[in-house]
Amino acid sequence: MEEFMKILHKKYITYALSQPCPTLIPRSGERGAKVNCYTVAIDKDDKPHYLVNALVDDKMICMEWNGNSYANERKIKLSTVNPKDFRISHYYGLSEITYFGINDYVLGRILFIEYIKIHIYRALTTTDQYIFNKKKLVTKQRVELLRFLIAQALEGKKEFDVIELMTELYTIKWVMHPDKDSQLQKVKLYLNSLVDTGELRMINGTYALTGHAIRGIEEYEEQERKHVESVKIQRRMFWLTLVIALLTLVQAGLIKLPALLDVTGP
Template sequence: MRQRIQMNALRYLLKKETHASTITSEVSNYDTYWIYFTPKEQSSEGEEGETQESADPVKMLVEPEADKPLRARRVRKLNEGRQKPKAITTAMIKAVEFEIRHFYGETETTYTSPVVAALSRFLRIHWLLWFWHRFSKANASRKTKFLRERKTVLEVIVRLDDERQSGINSLSVAREIRGPDLFLLPSEVKARYFRHIHRIIDSLAFTQEIEYDKNRKTYTPTGKSMASLLEWEKELRIHRSQVRRERMIVCLTLVIALGTTVQAYQAIFGSAL
C-alpha cells in the first residue's frame, strides 16, 4: 500500500511539472522535479543467482514522462552511455531513499519523500517558499545602501576632478553631497557623517577606483572608476526592477486572497440562506 501511494505521488508530481533537463541562472521560470531514488541495501546478481553487495550505489533517475508508466534509469557514470529505462514496480521502491529536487523560479527545495513533495505541491507550499525567497530579496535594499553610497561618492569625485578642483577630500565630497545644509547639522552628527564619508573614500582607494595624489594632495579617479560605475548602476537597476515586481506580486496576492475570502463567505453563508 505504501509503495502504491508513493507511485501515485510521483505521477502527480510529473503531471504538474514542466520538465527541464538543465538548470541555468539565466532562466527564472522553472517548475521542474528531478526525482532520484537509491536502494538502501545495494545488491547485484552473481553466478547461479547468488546476490553480492554492490560496490557502488545504484542511483536511479525517474523519467519525466507523465503520460507513460513510471520508468527509471540508472544515473550514468563518467564516459558511460545513456542507460535503458526500466519500469518502476512496487518491489523496486520498497526500501529506497528518495531525493526529490524541485526547481521553482529561483528556489530549490529538496524532499526525501514523494508523498511530502506531493502534499507541498497540492497545498501550494512550494509557492509560499518561492514568495518568501522573493520577499526576502525585495527587502534587501538595506544591503544595497552601501553600494549606493559608494556610487554617489565616486560620482562626486569624478565630477570634481573633471572640474579641475584640487584638494578633493572627505570635506569637499560631503559638501557636494549634502549642500549648504551640511553646516547646519549638529556637531556630533556632522562629525559622524564626515567619518562615514572618509571610510567610503578609503574603501574606494582600497579597491582602486580612486588614488591619492601626494603632489596635489587630492584624490583622483582611476581608469577603473568608470567600469565600476557602470557595473554598480547595472546591479542597482536589477535590484529596483526586482523590488517593483515584488510589490506587484504582493498587490496581486492581496487581491486574490480577498477574492477567495469573498467566494468562501458566499459559498458558506449563501447556502445557509
C-alpha cells in the first residue's frame, strides 16, 4: 500500500509540474479566464521553503526560499519530504484551488468536487449576468442621486469615484452590461450638474458633498410638500364645487331626489 501511494504521489506531482505557471499569472480579463496551471511548493511550519520546478526520477529540482524570494536551486529526494508539507495551487481560470498535502491534492483531483462547484458557480454567474444585461439600467433622478450620496456619506464615505458609485448603484455586473458606457455618461452628467449647483465639489477627479447638499434636499422636500398639499386642496375644491352644484340643481328642481322615508300612511 505504501509503495502504491508513492507511485500515486509521483504521478500526480508530475502531472502538476507538466503545467507550470508563468512568473506573472493573469488574474483578470480574457487572459485570466484561460489560465490553467499549477504551482508546487513545500512549506515548513506553514512557511515557504521550496518551490518545485521539476521531478526527475525521485529527485525534485527546487528553488529555495531565502526570506524574500525563491532564489537558490536545490535538489532533494521526493521520498525525503513529508507528503503533508506540499502546497499545490491550481489556477483554474479566474478561480484558485489550493491543496495542503499530496493526499488532499490526489483526492481533490479524483473526486473533482471543487471543480464541480466552480462550474456551477460560473453557470449561475453567467445566467445572472445574462438576465441583468436584459434589464435597462434605470438612471436615478438628480434628487434621488443626491439622497443616495448623502446616505453613503452618513455611512462614512467622504468622496465618490464615478466607477465606485456605478458599482454601488448597479453592482459590479454593470461593467458587462451593453449600455454601460451611456449609463456611465448619464451619471457623470448628473454629478457635474450637482457640482454646478453647489451640492457637490470636484476633488482630483472624485466628488464630495458640500453643505449645500442637505439644504438642496430640504428645499426640494419643501417644494414637494407644497405641491402635494396644493394637489390635495385642488381635489377638495373639486369635490366641494361638485356637491354645491348638485345641491343647486336639486333646489332648482332640475334634479328630483327620491324620498328616503315615507311617513305618510295609515
